[in-house]
Amino acid sequence: MPKQLIKGNEAIVKSAILAGCRAFYGYPITPASELAEAAAKYMPLAGGTFLQAESETASIYMLFGAAAAGVRAMTASSGPGISLMQEGLSYLAGAELPCVIADIMRGGPGLGNIAPEQGDYNQVVKGGGHGCYHTIVLAPDSVQEMADLTALAFDLADAYRNPVFVLADGAIGQMMEPVEFMARPVEPRHMPWAVEATPETRKNLVTSIYLEPDNLEAHIRKLEAKYRRCEREEVRFEEYQTGDAEVVLMGYGITARILKAVVEQLRATGLRVGLLRPITLYPFPVAAVQRLARSAKLFGVVELSTGQMLDDVRLALNGARPVEFYGRAGGNVPPAEEVARFVRRIARQYGVAVAEEELAHV
Amino acid sequence: MSEFSVLQQKAESFYPNYGRKAELQHQTHYCPGCGHGIISKLLARAIDELGIQDRTILVNPVGCSVFGYYYFDVGNIQSAHGRAPAVATAAKRARPHSVVVSYQGDGDLAAIGTAEILHAANRGEPITVIFVNNAIYGMTGGQLAPTTPVGAKSTTTPYGRSIFNEGYPLHVCETLASLEAPVYLERVAIGNIKGILQAGKAIRRGLENQVNGLGFSLIEVLSPCPTIWKTTPQDAQKRIREELSKIYPVGVFRDLTGDRGARPAALPAPTLNELPALLELDAAHTFETPDRRPTQAVDWRIKVAGFGGQGVLMLGEVLAEAGLAAGLDVSWLPSYGPEMRSGTSNCHVRLATHAIDSPLISRPNVLLALNEPSLRKFVHTVEPGGWVLYNADTLPPDCRRDDVNFVTDSFTKIADGIGDTRVGNIVMLGALMEAAHLVGDEQVDAALAHTVKSARWLEFDRKALVAGKLAARRIVQGVVQ
Known part of the structure; x- marks a missing residue:
């Protein structure tokens, strides 16, 4: 079968586009910058959007906007950038928006360094933002899995209407291994809840506000039930x-x-x-x-x-x-x-x- | 009452009944005399007049206008505090035919969201921003806004805004007018009927610009907040006219609607079948790897090390590509980061007949040392029976070992002879292949052809490969003799 020797970070981007991702909003940071660079190169060719945002905060809300409008969207960052995104992740989970975030972990805390570390586990797996939510977290250990789990991440994000992380370290992101990409590109499913600026979707509302305590608790219980289903059905090891x-x-x-x-x-x-x-x-x-x-x-x-x-x-x-x-x-x-x-x-x-x-x- | 007649029906773009509100579904949550009611009405009427209700997306902020979706019968997205322009940016790009309105207050836009509004404006995002400036935080109960006048009291400036503590009022239109991209910037004041009529025109123009495919428009509205200002609606309007309009003069700060053409439309998207080639996953960019791996088990654990600029990573990449062409499992792990820009650089390459577990190499059986520090650092980690290639005429005495094979030559000088120092790495590769036969010549050549894009460099590299082989033949024979 045809294989390509490719860096983990680039494999994520190619796999994402094959999986129907058409929007990448990001901010450069070592050791994740190859993701933004590859997206800048390939996303316009695929008819998608690449934009280098003014910050990781803006990036994550651009994902919010793209996902709310029904487009498969992703970003990528590392340690300090993921910390900045935590506010948006809480909003994304609260508003039940699907998207994919690649975290190519580096040394922390603070500026730390750019070498491989696994210190983002708590802020990613435990949900670093406010409120009762989870992100689904996939952890590749090879470049092949960087590709495969990215495609899976988009499917899980849609199925659970929730942000999904591909959590890798600098070593997996920077190394090259042979990859066999999915044979057939995917056309994403239509999201009936999205705000698409059409007559059919005009009454749609994407929000995370539930002003009445009973309404908010009902929403939280709905999210909770979703996470319990995820715990039953999506465990992989x-x-x-x-x-x-x-x-x-x-x-x-x-x-x-x-x-x-x-x-x-x-x-x-x-x-x-x-x-x-x-x-x-x-x-x-x-x-x-x-x-x-x-x-x-x-x-x-x-x-x-x-x-x-x-x-x-x-x-x-x-x-x-x-x-x-x-x-x-x-x-x-x-x-x-x-x-x-x-x-x-x-x-x-x-x-x-x-x-x-x-x-x-x- | 018989003399009273309704001249203005409720706009179509409003829901007839505000079902998303918990109670009092026939009226808004805005206070009596609040400017938001008027501004919402002007916006809804403009949407009606332009016939864009079905394709309008309203981005609701945090602040008093957080519940815009109670009223507007359009697509609604509720955003976080200050982030509405980022949300609007991506929604617009996702749905280019949409008309996206970011409706924000002064805390949202001019304090917490300054980065997002400045950059959306500077990119010239083709969205329409309604900026409601009432010089105070309304929803949270009257705290300082960046637009609060100097000396004005608020719950967080109980002694009045001080230029030494909080600085001066922020002028948003003036600030954005310093950027090149915005198409239309106007400040209006709804302190009387004339001002309200002007606000209606400005809001409509802001939407029209988007319908016409132009760039970024922002309408700042000086708006009354009688509740928090602790005054009557009439006096609140008076304050707009007599105080705020003096700090924030009304007028057009930018109007390029006649000068700027429509933004270019996006290129048509490729078909799914075209994608693999666009992603460079076609035959020209992949290796059709052999079905069978070599029968003789091998596990080459190679460390390549030298100065940045000596082609350390590229040498490793050619080795990995050659291994892939030979049907081996391969991995390539670089040291990365600042050290690449000055000091030393190294990479770990593994070629094996079995699935590779760790790509990290601590006990190499091949060391390619392009400089002395690399030799010193790694020579003692090489497994007995392994190969060490060193880029110098002689081996430092304290690096000698009897249990490994050394191939020592100044590969860089040989490269100089070919015509470019920079192919020294490939001279060393040729020497390695001659000495240790990791993979076949044709696989190395295929890897080079795959990795090196320029025909001129490929020719240099092929010469370097041959020169390296000749050098190694001389040395290895010398060792044998």
């Missing part, structure tokens, strides 16, 4: 060598790729270790964690942060199994050997069998 695993490792994005190498290295030494990789961070694969907890002795969470997804693993386990954490931050990405040392250490600490010759290295 990958299991790698978990069948007999005594130690279950968890990580997403570039970390999951490193953890696969760690599993290979440690399996070769006789340690029964596997990887559970959440592909949806919201909804989180709670049932999968609980199922593996029945056979595993121990969970090890690895992130490029001081521990954010860690909280979701602990909540899912609810004390059923011990959880140990290894994190690097500030843009440091640990090699597999470094993570393997952590796994050997916790395996020994919790009495998981490790071949004798391996213990000598610890």
